[in-house]
Amino acid sequence: MAAMLDPHASLPELSSVWLRVFLEVARHGSFTVAARALGWTQSAVSRQIAALEAELGGGPLFDRLPRGVRLTEAGRSLVPHAEAVVAALLEARRELEALREAAAGRLRFGAFATADAALVPHALALFRARRPRVRVTREEGFTPALLDRLAGGLLDLAVVSTTGRAPLDSYELHHLLDEPLYVAVAADHALAGQDGPVPLGRFADADWICGSARPEGTLLEVALRQGFRPRVAHVVGEWTAKQGYVAAGLGVTLVPALAAGSVRPDVRLLRVLDTGGPARAVYAASVRGRHPTPAAAAFLAALREAAARIPR
Structure with missing residues (x-):
């Protein structure tokens, strides 16, 4: 039967840096050569090994020899575990970098x-x-x-x-x-030549073209806030079709500023006078x-x- 992991058991708080330094020293058999490979000083490598030995509390991991160092029995036992941890961390980093690259490319x-x-x-x-x-x-x-x-x-x-x-x-x-709003009217509408913003109330008696029979939840809801309920004469969902109805003189419609540049030439836009702030935010x-x-x-x-x- 597999041993159960005790969640209350204390575990050593090992630094992955310690393990990496440990493996470099074990590989080269020398603090000096390991320090050169890591781009560190020899004293920095010695401090890392000393910290690892203190945390593990199992005695020295290396025998200090006149020339170089040699793994102790404890050190030889630690090698495969350190290799597994370092390899797992490197693989985790590679996978995370791959995920970031994939996300960056989409x-x-x-x-x-x-x-x-x-x-x-x-x-x-x-x-x-x-x-x-x-x-x-x-x-x-x-x-x-x-x-x-x-x-x-x-x-x-x-x-x-x-x-x-x-x-x-x-x-x-x-x-x-x-985003401000415009009222789209036919080119021959009585207000087509109007300069300056126009109160929306000027169109309270007009026939309106809207994507819904009810103004609630649409751009035309701004009319309710300005005190009148617009008469929706034609429910037209598609934007270019709305313009066709307006150009034919069948009613007026609201045009947001984002769409103002795509209005056909036989339709005129009148800026709606803002009362109480912009009609909508984007x-x-x-x-x-x-x-x-x-x-x-x-x-x-x-x-x-x-x-x-x-x-x-």
Whole structure:
């Protein structure tokens, strides 16, 4: 029967440095030669061996001879154990370095749709120029789904927004930008030539085009905060289709600043007057307490740089 390990038994607190020095001295049969191989002084090697002998409490590990040293019986007994410990530590280091290299060579991130219009492509171009060998996989989705993927370890980083009432408190949030909103109207709309920001209330009686019949949890929720419930006349999910409806004069829609650069020429954008702060904030989210991979940290830096270039 195998001996049971006593969890209360005291174990020697051996330093791996002591064991490495011990093996070098045993290999060369000399403190002087071992010190040269290690790049140390002879006195430093002697102190390490003395500390190891004191910790083990089993007497000397080497007989000190007029020329060199020779393993004692205790020293010969220690050799295979020291070799096993040092080899195991070296193997552990190799495996950890391999894991770090694999993580450094992979980036998995997600982003909500309008972030893919300008912010993400610009950041990805910067990242590709700096880390051309990293394998990148990208997902697109709504903020709650991206956060679930992030929490499950399927993403390293997620570009998310405060739209949708997703619980953000349990994540590490890296602020990228506060995003203003625009109202998209047809080119022949009565307000199409308006200069300066427009109160959203000017569109309280308009037909709205939205991705949901209910404004709650969408960009259009800002209308509720400004005192009116918008009339959603057309539920259209796809971004380019929304623009088609607007251009045809079938209603108006909200456009976040991240997507403003991709608006078609027969649609006009009117800046929404900010009342009580920006409509939404955009973050790069990571899991709190989880150390970012080198690739994720580099992509976060690229996102911040790209966000600084987005017109406010």
